[in-house]
Structures are given as structure tokens and as C-alpha cells.
Amino acid sequence: xxxxxxxxxxxxxxxxxxxxxxxxxxxxxxxxxxxxxxxxxxxxxxxxxxxxxxxxxxxxxxxxxxxxxxxxxxxxxxxxxxxxxxxxxxxxxxxxxxxxxxxxxxxxxxxxxxxxxxxxxxxxxxxxxxxxxxxxxxxxxxxxxxxxxxxxxxxxxxxxxxxxxxxxxxxxxxxxxxxxxxxxxxxxxx
Numbered sequence: 641x642x643x644x645x646x647x648x649x650x651x652x653x654x655x656x657x658x659x660x661x662x663x664x665x666x667x668x669x670x671x672x673x674x675x676x677x678x679x680x681x682x683x684x685x686x687x688x689x690x691x692x693x694x695x696x697x698x699x700x701x702x703x704x705x706x707x708x709x710x711x712x713x714x715x716x717x718x719x720x721x722x723x724x725x726x727x728x729x730x731x732x733x734x735x736x737x738x739x740x741x742x743x744x745x746x747x748x749x750x751x752x753x754x755x756x757x758x759x760x761x762x763x764x765x766x767x768x769x770x771x772x773x774x775x776x777x778x779x780x781x782x783x784x785x786x787x788x789x790x791x792x793x794x795x796x797x798x799x800x801x802x803x804x805x806x807x808x809x810x811x812x813x814x815x816x817x818x819x820x821x822x823x824x825x826x827x828x829x830x
Contacts, residue, residue, distance in 0.1 A: 707727070
């Protein structure tokens, strides 16, 4: 166990570093926190989407990329190492963790990367014009956030925006219904 660096005033948050190995060059080193909610962990869906981006299936160099619900920033940071100009977005309480992970990996970035607060369902004017790509990893699991997430996607996307969504299919509780509703409603948005 190690106390997470970057905690102001000894906040007592314990964490670990997760390495995300890249095909070329050094691994991304991502701080995780064992307290603080779901955004403080590198989830499997983030690893899968990051590896998909690294495969080169989508051109990212010099593209505008916005990650929704970035959490630790794993996916967006991978995009930034591939030459994308990335904005990592999440709630205010995750900005310190995002800033720490950006700083820890800045030497690997060949595009650009910054973190900004974005609460789903609220004004997105400062994120316009629409990005080339919107990245989402494991954002479809919480029923109360579904409507604000869909509103944010509608407000952010333009005719040329590509949304890449990766999630772990869950079979317990309300998750199958939430996933079905997300894809049903998003059909009408895009």
C-alpha cells in the first residue's frame, strides 16, 4: 500500500499504479485510488478501448478527441500518445487524479492533453466545435446518468463525429435494461 501522491493535505487516499503497456515505448503509468468511487479505477473496458485505439483502426494524429467520464484518463491518454489532441472530461472531484495522471505520462504524449470538468446534461459550449472522436469506456451502467449522458452526446456530436463506446456487458440487476435503453435511444440521436 502506498499513499497516493498529489493528495492535498494528506487526504489519506491509498492507491496503486496500474501500468498500461504500449506496443511501442514505455507503458502508461496510471494512478488508481482505492477510495473515491468508480472513476478512480482503471476498468477493463478502458483497457480494451485503449488497446483498440493503439491498433490503429482509427486515425488519431492531429484529431480532436474528447473522452467522457474519463476517470483515470487511461483511454484519452492512450489517444494523446498516438498524436491526438485530447480533452479528458469528468466530474470536479476527479480533476486532481486526472491532473496527476496527465503529469505522470506527459513525456509519452505526442499530441496534447488537458482535463476539464464536464457534468453530463449541462452546457457543452466550451467543448465546441464538435470533436472528431468521442471516447467512452464503461459509461453505461447507472440508470440515473443515462438521460444526461445521451443529452451530452447529442449536444457534443456533429455530422462527422465518431463515437467509440466500450463497456462491459453486465447481466445482473438493471444493467441489461439500461444498456438496451441506451442503444435504443441513441439510434435516434445518431
